[in-house]
Amino acid sequence: MANSHEHAISSLIDSFSSLGADDCPQQIRHLEVLVAEELGRVYDRYLALWHGIVSPADPLVIFKQVDIRKQLLDQLHSKRLSSLRRQVDSLTKALLARSALRKKITPVSKLKLVLKILAKLELTMGKIKFAIACISPDLKPAEVRDDQYFENLKWFISRRLAIRIYAVNKHLCALLATYRRLMEQFGHLFAHHEPQKTIDVITLTETCLDSIDEALAFTNKSELNLLQDEWRLTIDSLNETLASFVKFDNWTPPRSPDPADTARRSMGEDPREDEPTPESLLGQPHLLHPAMSHCRISVIAAVKLSRLFVAQLLKISQDTENFQMVPDLSTRELEKFRTMTSTIATSMKNVVSNLSEEPDEARDGIWKQ
Incomplete structure (x- = not known):
């Protein structure tokens, strides 16, 4: 035709x-x-x-x-x-x-x-x-x-x-x-x-x-190439998740007006000079609320370990002298293998998303404990 x-x-x-x-x-x-x-x-x-x-x-x-x-x-x-x-x-x-x-x-x-x-x-x-x-x-x-x-x-x-x-x-x-x-x-x-x-x-x-x-x-591309592409996407997703959590973690809670600060302002002094910065808080976990410090350490460790695991998978797969993909895997088996790593990134993203979904209410709740 x-x-x-x-x-x-x-x-x-x-x-x-x-x-x-x-x-x-x-x-x-x-x-x-x-x-x-x-x-x-x-x-x-x-x-x-x-x-x-x-x-x-x-x-x-x-x-x-x-x-x-x-x-x-x-x-x-x-x-x-x-x-x-x-x-x-x-x-x-x-x-x-x-x-x-x-x-x-x-x-x-x-x-x-x-x-x-x-x-x-x-x-x-x-x-x-x-x-x-x-x-x-x-x-x-x-x-x-x-x-x-x-x-x-x-x-x-x-x-x-x-x-x-x-x-x-x-x-x-x-x-x-x-x-x-x-x-x-x-x-x-x-x-x-x-x-x-x-x-x-x-x-x-x-x-x-x-x-x-x-x-x-x-x-x-081979099956291995496709899985490697998926692992790279997983690593990118975990990097984004980590960056998102660090941004959330760096947030500094608002403080109620302090009479001493008001007096210092009236004398021309800047009370913010003595405030801890987000960087100093992150560098000194003991200054954070205990619940926040424990949560921070656990989440960052989980994301970093997940990223390390996928990165090691990718590194091993690139060693073609000592590593070879099994050629007779079915689509179902390949999909299960792919899902194993993609689920890690999705789970980490959901955890961080739930922690920072409603920042005002969530942060107020954490800091009021």
Whole structure:
């Protein structure tokens, strides 16, 4: 279907060429309208990429077709994503081209080029849509069993790849929608009329290209690489939790007005000179309320020990000479292993969050004990 549509677009472009007056305003306007319509049509067709292919087979049946899924994954890695990257880059360069600055590019030739790129981009997206629907069929975790010998087609990996492909599609559709709006409002010279829009579409293009690069890099990752990424995220989360608690811990409770302070102020002295700072309190736990001091030490120790444990896991896993990942773990086993460490970070975050959820009431309660 995509091939037939590409042929139809080519025929339509050729028909415009036969009209003569290659750069007449009427022909330019016709092509601008056609480009805007094509941008909108491709956007509408691929906005919901996660809907999968038309009339798909049973997802579990597709999932077990390992040989077919492997071929599609290899094509996605070696051809499809690279082609999409080139086409997205070419689309932006074509739409931002200034005819006046490049004599070989006329408005009509520019718009024809955009249509040809769009036809190729749509064809590539159609192949990616079919591939990802087969590589990562719509399954629930409980339905996935005995995939320990599927190698890089385990559900643990394929569903994460699908998430990255959906991100690529999201950024691409945002770019297409922006181009359509600009073409409808300003025509093919929108970059000339709205310079700020040029910066916006370049930013959108770079974001889209980065997401494609991320998806490409993901296709080279192993199960161990994915677990290492999860551990790095866990360490980052624990660092944030520790920083959040230290910030809460550094808070100094307000003091009631002291008659002696009032007298010192009346004499021109600053009573704050004798106040302990948060740093001095932290350096001298005995100056804190006993309950607060014990809580502080326990929470900080728990977070730091958790962080040390995950950091050691990451360090050991990087010792490839003495450490090797067991290759025949199923998705369920991998998920359990991943959850073990992510739960640590979540638990620590919840503890700190509960301690500092309502700072005014919580702190008043602590200091009134």
